[in-house]
Amino acid sequence: MAIDRTAPIGVFDSGVGGLTVVRALMERLPLERIIYFGDTARVPYGIKSVPTIEHFTAQITDHLLGEGVKMLIVACNTMAAVASHVVKERAGDIPVLDVIEAGAQAAVAQTRSGAIGVIGTPTTINSNAYARRMHELNDSLRVFSQACPLFVPLVEEGWLDHPVTRLTAEEYLKPVLAEDVDSLVLGCTHYPLLKALLQSVAGPQVRLVDSAVTTAQAAAQWLAREGMANPARSLPDYRFRVTDIPLRFQTIGERFLGRSLGQIDKVDW
Amino acid sequence: MAIDRTAPIGVFDSGVGGLTVVRALMERLPLERIIYFGDTARVPYGIKSVPTIEHFTAQITDHLLGEGVKMLIVACNTMAAVASHVVKERAGDIPVLDVIEAGAQAAVAQTRSGAIGVIGTPTTINSNAYARRMHELNDSLRVFSQACPLFVPLVEEGWLDHPVTRLTAEEYLKPVLAEDVDSLVLGCTHYPLLKALLQSVAGPQVRLVDSAVTTAQAAAQWLAREGMANPARSLPDYRFRVTDIPLRFQTIGERFLGRSLGQIDKVDW
Numbered sequence: 001m002a003i004d005r006t007a008p009i010g011v012f013d014s015g016v017g018g019l020t021v022v023r024a025l026m027e028r029l030p031l032e033r034i035i036y037f038g039d040t041a042r043v044p045y046g047i048k049s050v051p052t053i054e055h056f057t058a059q060i061t062d063h064l065l066g067e068g069v070k071m072l073i074v075a076c077n078t079m080a081a082v083a084s085h086v087v088k089e090r091a092g093d094i095p096v097l098d099v100i101e102a103g104a105q106a107a108v109a110q111t112r113s114g115a116i117g118v119i120g121t122p123t124t125i126n127s128n129a130y131a132r133r134m135h136e137l138n139d140s141l142r143v144f145s146q147a148c149p150l151f152v153p154l155v156e157e158g159w160l161d162h163p164v165t166r167l168t169a170e171e172y173l174k175p176v177l178a179e180d181v182d183s184l185v186l187g188c189t190h191y192p193l194l195k196a197l198l199q200s201v202a203g204p205q206v207r208l209v210d211s212a213v214t215t216a217q218a219a220a221q222w223l224a225r226e227g228m229a230n231p232a233r234s235l236p237d238y239r240f241r242v243t244d245i246p247l248r249f250q251t252i253g254e255r256f257l258g259r260s261l262g263q264i265d266k267v268d269w
Numbered sequence: 270m271a272i273d274r275t276a277p278i279g280v281f282d283s284g285v286g287g288l289t290v291v292r293a294l295m296e297r298l299p300l301e302r303i304i305y306f307g308d309t310a311r312v313p314y315g316i317k318s319v320p321t322i323e324h325f326t327a328q329i330t331d332h333l334l335g336e337g338v339k340m341l342i343v344a345c346n347t348m349a350a351v352a353s354h355v356v357k358e359r360a361g362d363i364p365v366l367d368v369i370e371a372g373a374q375a376a377v378a379q380t381r382s383g384a385i386g387v388i389g390t391p392t393t394i395n396s397n398a399y400a401r402r403m404h405e406l407n408d409s410l411r412v413f414s415q416a417c418p419l420f421v422p423l424v425e426e427g428w429l430d431h432p433v434t435r436l437t438a439e440e441y442l443k444p445v446l447a448e449d450v451d452s453l454v455l456g457c458t459h460y461p462l463l464k465a466l467l468q469s470v471a472g473p474q475v476r477l478v479d480s481a482v483t484t485a486q487a488a489a490q491w492l493a494r495e496g497m498a499n500p501a502r503s504l505p506d507y508r509f510r511v512t513d514i515p516l517r518f519q520t521i522g523e524r525f526l527g528r529s530l531g532q533i534d535k536v537d538w
Contacts (some may be wrong), residue, residue: 040312041311041317041318041321042310043316047312047425048309048310049491049512049513049514052310102493149422149425149426150419150426150428150433151422152421152422153418153419153422154419156316156418157418158420159419163436164419164433164436164437164440167432167433167436168433170434244317244318244321245318
């Protein structure tokens, strides 16, 4: 069965974080329709076990495939790190992109010194997925990883440029910066909101890799190469599905998306 | 049907936090059997909507009632704040205690100035449950509440006495301390681990109310009054049930419990 070029791109995450990927897609591919799925009733995945994350990932994948998407984007580093095989097994001919693949490719392409830092949630870092993928691409690289469990709550608190966040970043980044990395992969979809602060703590000699932006670039390349870009000339529709609509969802979601969220549907499971 | 005095006490929480209540119960009631239920697959509840929290609470209540417990303790401020009616409706003759009732009673009993501070997660604070209950007990009290969303992640990171935690506490407590409170209710089961730091930030004129300790006292009083204490002379059994066993569960759990966790069973839902 041929895939429909006018079908939407399915983007999913454990919560609101993946909206940074949606934002990058909207900017890079303004004619593409997007369905976003955020599992806000069970967020965060980063502190859960691998079998639990695999189970949740399978449920969301099936839901989006049922919507007839033309591409799946795993916009959650935790799911990409430990459960991307689950998505690919179920997706069949539908292409599957993920933030780890896109971030790893971009970091390997840009490094000059061969020393790369990666920051993320404990589950992402413990999975070693970024380092493994970068070593597959170039086995002479040196990769230094650091879990930063407080960054997600700091972003959700809105302390994007706060002394507490700066002090926390200085502590987390110290061992990575001591290795003279020239690239730092933001291995969590919340971290693009800390870009300015992280750049200032890391210093001008370190280039940040924003995996939301690199994922949107990878999606654009695939669509162009396969002739699968949406031929529509009208503005596309965006749909947002969540498993729960908590108190601060609208506020936090719009901070991530950089614009109004519009229609949000709650899925009851 | 008469309730069995030798039956265990059922204690439940959205995650590991309620283990501070278990610890207080073990110290105060060393002959009582305890079943702990932590919904670690869906933690944290504090960022979820009320209908979702009610649904999760009903599931856990039914599970523990099926185990024949003689008392239910809601060791989660979020569940106590928004869903304690769900527990009581299902529990019938089984007594239901919760951390908010116990903390509110203790704070009202100890205040001299009549000005009380309450800190907790955003959901607990927004529910206004502590202030409402304290005003029912004494309508001339002045209650000042403050949500502290970063304290849970800071405790789970183990930064119990860290400059970042101190700076965060100073910022959160500033408006509450400006009201000259003489009592500060720790309205989240994670916060007892920050007691030393919070006492030092609040100053010696403020007395902290640890709702884990006050809940254990309330349980002891009820058991004594109703003649329902366990007559056993041997050491009791402790059982720990969780819906997921994540990477750091053992480490964090033992930090909360102050001893080894022993047998942990995973419940598959």
